[in-house]
Amino acid sequence: MKPIPPKTAAPRRKLSVTLDETLLQQVDELATFLGGATDRAYIVEQALHRIIAEHKAFQQWRSQRDRTSA
Numbered sequence: 001m002k003p004i005p006p007k008t009a010a011p012r013r014k015l016s017v018t019l020d021e022t023l024l025q026q027v028d029e030l031a032t033f034l035g036g037a038t039d040r041a042y043i044v045e046q047a048l049h050r051i052i053a054e055h056k057a058f059q060q061w062r063s064q065r066d067r068t069s070a
Contacts, residue, residue, distance in 0.1 A: 004046045007037050017044070 019027070024040075031038045052058065 004034060004038075004043075007042050 027040050027043045030043050031040060034043075
């Protein structure tokens with residue numbers, strides 16, 4: 001598995017979510033394991049980046065949508 005890249009500053013918008021207690025505990029443990037400025041939001045953000053990047057059908061759909069709207 002690729003390592004999670006260092007945290008960088010980018011424009012942000014707020015999203016509130018409620019997670020299963022066990023999953024949230026694992027997120028906290030991963031943040032502790034990674035150390036530094038790693039926090040819950042960063043872990044969730046990186047997970048979503050990976051899911052979106054690796055979802056081939058979604059990428060194909062976006063590409064088709066972009067071509068039709070251009």
